[in-house]
Amino acid sequence: MNFNGQEITKVAVIGLGMTGRSCASYLIKQGLLPLLVDTRENLDRSLLPEPFAQCELALGDLDNIDFAEYQLLVVSPGISIRQPAFEKAKAQGCIVAGDIELFANAVSVPVLAITGSNGKTTVTSLLEAMAKENGVNAIAAGNIGVPVLDVVDDKSIELFILELSSFQLETTDNLCLKAATVLNISDDHMDRYDGLDDYAQAKQRIYRNCQMPIVNRQDARTHMLDGRGQSFGLDAPANDNEFGLKNGSLMRGDTPLMSVNDMAMVGVHNQLNAQAAIALGLQVGFSLDAMIATLKSFTGLEHRCQKVASNDGILWLNDSKATNVGATLAALEGLKSHDGNLVLIAGGDAKGGDLSPLLKPFNEQVSDIIVMGKDAHLFKSLSDNVREVNNMQEAVSLAASLANRGDIVLLSPACASIDMFSNYMERGQQFMTAVGGLHEH
Structure with a gap:
């Protein structure tokens, strides 16, 4: 395979999630049999696509794998290329690239x-x-x-x-x-x-x-x-x-x-x-x-300030895709002209981010803040109106008790979902399901 003007015959794919599997399938179609690498030592080979059976599989710590003979390492985006294994490979003349390259x-x-x-x-x-x-x-x-x-x-x-x-x-x-x-x-x-x-x-x-x-x-x-x-x-x-x-x-x-x-x-x-x-x-x-x-x-996307069906006169908004502070700030800015109270559901994995930019809108715009997840405690220094719950069902029930007709309840977590949910979609779906369940008798 010709890659950036170089004929490639030896290639390894690092990470066998969706992107890595896509890369491996593509390379196999190009006539190559890549080395397949994953850091999960217990990965079940039988779950990999059938064409991958011809490829060598290496599992475990990347530092234990010698990439010296490989011309190209195709690294999945979830894996940091700043690890010593990749620095060593580059020093040996190996190209490190991704699926977009x-x-x-x-x-x-x-x-x-x-x-x-x-x-x-x-x-x-x-x-x-x-x-x-x-x-x-x-x-x-x-x-x-x-x-x-x-x-x-x-x-x-x-x-x-x-x-x-x-x-x-x-x-x-x-x-x-x-x-x-x-x-x-x-x-x-x-x-x-x-x-x-x-x-x-x-x-x-x-x-x-x-x-x-x-x-x-x-x-x-x-x-x-x-x-x-x-x-x-x-x-x-x-x-x-x-x-x-x-x-x-x-x-x-x-x-x-x-x-x-x-x-x-x-x-x-x-x-x-x-x-x-x-x-x-x-x-x-x-x-x-x-x-x-x-x-x-064009009304926008699911889990992005998405209106949730409700007959209680409260506007429930699913902004679960707000996985960082900037996204939550944008949602709050977009709702600035609202006259009623605004109850916010937030929290999750802050990924080391700085939550302090939320201080001003929390205290000027948000009436109550309900938090959950790994970094819920980080929100408590931002407002006196922070209450912690254990799960989404509790969060929605508490929000329903705090909000009245004409108010907004906004799920905009400012955090990643991976501490409690498989992804932000599951988080948003649990929110919508819980809201729907409020009105079932």
């Missing part, structure tokens, strides 16, 4: 890419809907939907729209993009990075080989050092390379595009997401009229 070597149609601490799934999904409205056969992939290598050879696809995590970008060097954006940067994954600037640098790798960077005017950590590209923001745009807000309208330069009241999504954060999507779409020839039509009907 393999994709970059194989893709032959235009690619858009989106990253950021918050909003990237919304913008990626919105762009996919805009593509459909434009009659373009596009697919959202990467950190959303299907792994990219499962669909890279599909000749019917005219455009790839990739949501990329910082972990994926760490192992990506040669992805050529028509346009890309870093939507925002806030504390996330601080258990893996040496501070916010280190995390931002990983995100900014998306701009390598990018024809049109699109940055957030209000967030300097999203900016190109050379100032190149277009921008979006909360202020009025100065020229046609800027998108923004003025007099209640989405704007490009001096041109109003649509009233924000006509958008199906609510909240200032979604007005920024809409601007970013329009800027990206224009770079691949999407019709402005078609994109505006999409914004009038």
Whole structure:
């Protein structure tokens, strides 16, 4: 297999989760038999796909595996490449890459890419809907939907729209993009990075080989050092390379595009997401009229300020995908104009993040805070109105006793879910189920 101009014959795949299995399957189709590596010593080989049976399997500590004979290590995004095993392998001349770099070597149609601490799934999904409205056969992939290598050879696809995590970008060097954006940067994954600037640098790798960077005017950590590209923001745009807000309208330069009241999504954060999507779409020839039509009907995503059916006059919102502080801040900002009380359900695994930015909105905007999970205790220094519970059912029952008709109960955890749930979707589903159960007799 030719990879970045080099003929590869010896390759190892590190990590056999969904992405790793996708990489292994792709490499086998290229005629290679990769070494399959996983740190789980008790991994049951019989559960692996049948084609993997021909491959050698190594389980356990990476430091005990000699990668000297391998030209390429394909590392899953959940595994840090800063481990000594990878430093040693690179010193021996081995290339360390990820699934997106393999994709970059194989893709032959235009690619858009989106990253950021918050909003990237919304913008990626919105762009996919805009593509459909434009009659373009596009697919959202990467950190959303299907792994990219499962669909890279599909000749019917005219455009790839990739949501990329910082972990994926760490192992990506040669992805050529028509346009890309870093939507925002806030504390996330601080258990893996040496501070916010280190995390931002990983995100900014998306701009390598990018024809049109699109940055957030209000967030300097999203900016190109050379100032190149277009921008979006909360202020009025100065020229046609800027998108923004003025007099209640989405704007490009001096041109109003649509009233924000006509958008199906609510909240200032979604007005920024809409601007970013329009800027990206224009770079691949999407019709402005078609994109505006999409914004009038696109209601957003599950587990993202999703309304939960209820007949008690309380607005229950499932924002379980708010797995970091920035996402919860965005949700609270979007609800700032609400007149009634706001009860917040939060907590989980804070991943080493700084919760202090929540102090101001907690004390100005939130009437009661219900917390659970591994880092629940960290919230107690932020407000006098924090109550701890053991599980989601208790949280919803307590919230129901605190909220009245006209109030909002918001599940927006500001934390990852992995301490108590298999993922944020299960957390959100438990919330919705518990809300539904309140009204069963």
